[in-house]
Amino acid sequence: MKPFVVLPLLSLLLLGCNPTQTATSPSSAPASSSAQSSQSSDRQSQDKPIVITTVAPLTNIVSNIAGDRADVRGIVPEGTNSHTFEPRPSDGELIKQADLVIANGLQLEVPTLELAEAAKPKETKIYEVGTNTIAQDQWIFDASFPKAGGKPNPHLWVNPKYAAAYAQQAAEQLTALDPAGADYYAANLKSYLQRLDQLDQVTRKVVASIPPENRKLLTYHDSWAYWAREYGVYIIGAIQPSDFNEPSAQDVAKLIDQIRATQVPAIFGSEVFPSKVEEQIAREANVKTDNTSDDDLPGEGSANAMENTNPEHTYIGMMVENLRILAKNLGGDPSLVDSLETANIVGPTATAKAKP
Template sequence: MISRSSRPLLAVLGLGSALLLAACGSNASDAESPGGGTGMVIVTTVAPITSIAANIVGDRAQVVGIVPEGTNSHTFDPPPQVAATMEKADIVFVNGLQLEEPTFQLAEENASNATIVKIGDTVLPESEYIYDFSFPKEDGKPNPHLWTDPTYAIKYAAVIKDTVAAKDPANADYYTTNYEAFVAKATALSDALKKDQTTVPEGGLELLTYHDAYAYFAKTYGWKVIGAVQPSNFEDPQPKEIARLVDQIKAENVPVIFGSEVFPSKVLEQIAAETGARYEDTLRDDDLPGAPGDAEHSWLGLMRYDYVTMIQGLGGTTDALDALDVSDVAPDKADYPQ
C-alpha cells in the first residue's frame, strides 16, 4: 500500500509518464472520438473540475487532468512534461481565483491554440469574494473553493458546456443533454443536504476545519465556519493561535474537528485531545473517493461523502444523502493523475 505521505511524489512521476504518452499520440484535432466527437483535448486542473468536465463531454472529447489527487493544489508546480500536453490542448479549464497559478502560467505559455478559461473568475463576481482564516484579504487571494457548493458546481458545468459547445457545435445537443442531467443530480444532492442537515441539533451547523474549503458552501446553506487551523502560508499555526482555538472549541462545545485527508495534522490531534472534541481526519476537497473507475470517484461522490461525514459527525442523520444516486451522467473517460 502506498502511504499518503509518499503519494504526491509518486503521483508526479506517474503524471509525467502519462502526459508524455498523451503528447506522443496523434494530433487531437485530426482524431475522431468513439462517440462521434471532434477528438478535442480538454485539459483540466483539480479532480472535481476534471470530473464535472468529463460528465459534460462524455465520450466526445479527451479530458486530461493535471493536478494529482491528494496533492496540495495551492502549491502544486507542474512538471515540465505538462507543457507537451498543453501544446495539444483545445481547451484548458482552470479553477482560477489564484488557486493554481503555476499551471495557469504554463497554459498561457504553451497552449497557444487553446481556449483558456478561469471558471471561478467567470462565475464569481469580485464583490462576492470571500476572504477568511486561510485566505486573508491582505494576501489578495480569495477563497477559491467554489465547487464544494452545489450551486456553484452547476455554474461550473454551465461554463464547461457553453465552452465545449462553442468549440464543437456539432455535438452541442449532446453536451446540453449531459449538462441538464448533471444539474438534476447536483440539485438532488443539494435537496438531500438541506433535508439531512435539519437533523443536526439546533445551533450545531458549525465547522472547524484544517483547511477552509467550505466558505461558499457555508454561506449558501446556512452553516458557520468558526475557524480554520491552517494559516495562509500552509504551515502549522503558532502556539498562541492553537491556544485561542482550544478556548473557542471549549466555549462553543464543538463536538468534532474536521481535518483533511490531504493535510495530515498532528496539531488537530493535539487540539482534540485538549478539548475532548473528536478528530475526523477524512474530509477531502479535491481528492475524489476511491480510484478512477470506481462508482463514487466523481464530484458527486466527493460531495456526498463530505456532507455525510460532516452531518453525522455533528450528530445528525443522513438518510436522504445515503439514498442518493451519485453515478455519473456520462462515461467518465478522463485521465486522473494519482
C-alpha cells in the same frame, strides 16, 4: 448569515456568445510558423478535442458534460495541494496539444496557469469557471485566505449550486469548441444538473437534521466557506495558517479556547493536509475529529468519467461522503444521503446517458 445571490447562469440558447466576464489571459508572442504548423498537425491528428482541466472535481464535472466527444485530462493529481502544485514538464507537452484549458481560477492554480499560458497553442483558450461564477463582491476572505493577501477563497465547487454553474459553463465552452456536439452537451448538462439539484436538496435536509447549536465548522483547511454560506452553517475558523504551515503554539492555544467557548462537537481535517496538531487540538479540547475532502474523490478511480469504473469516485460521491461525515459528527442523520446516486452520467458507471 448574510443572504447572497448566485449570478444567473447563461441559457444554453446563448451558447457560443461571449461571457460578460473573461478569464482568458492575453496571448503570448506568436510561435514560429513551423512550430505552429507542427502543433496544429499534432492536434488535428486527434480524433477528439483535447480539454485540459486542473483539480479532480473540476475534471469530473467537465468530463460528465464532455462525455465521449472530448478527451478531458486533469493535470493536478488527486490528494495534492493544488495551491502550490508545480506542474511537470510532461504537463507542458500535453498543454501544447490542448484545444481548450478549463481551470478554476480565483488564483487557485497559479503555477499551472502560468505554464498553460506559456505552452498552449496561440489560438487555445484558457477559461476560468470559478472566476466567471461569482462577482468580486461575493468573494470570501478567511483564515486561510486573508484579505490582506489578495487571494480570495477559491473553493467554490464545494457548493453544489456553484458546481452547477461550472457544468453550465463547461457546456458553453465545449459547444463553442465543437458546435456539432451542441445537442449532446445540452443533454448531458440536463441530466447532470438534475443530479446536482438532488444533491442540493439532500444537503439542505442533512443540515436541517443537525441540531442548530451544532451547525458550526472548524476545519483544518478553509475550503467550506461557500458551502457554509449557502446552507446556513457558521464557520468558526481554520487551523491552517495562510502560509499553509502548521499553526504556532499560540495559535493552537487560541483555537482550543475557541472550541471550548463555542462548544463545537467536532473538528474536520483534510487528507491533503495531514496534521498531528489537529489531533492534539481535538484531544485537548475533548472533541471528535474526522476528515472531509474538497478535491480528493473517494476510493480508487479516475476523475475522468469516461475512464472511471468506481461509481463513488465522482464529485457527487465526494460530497455525499462529506455530508455523511458531517452529519455523523455533528448530530445529524447520515442516512439521508443514501438516496443519492453518485455515479457519473456518462462512461462505464453511467446510469443516465445521452445519445451522441
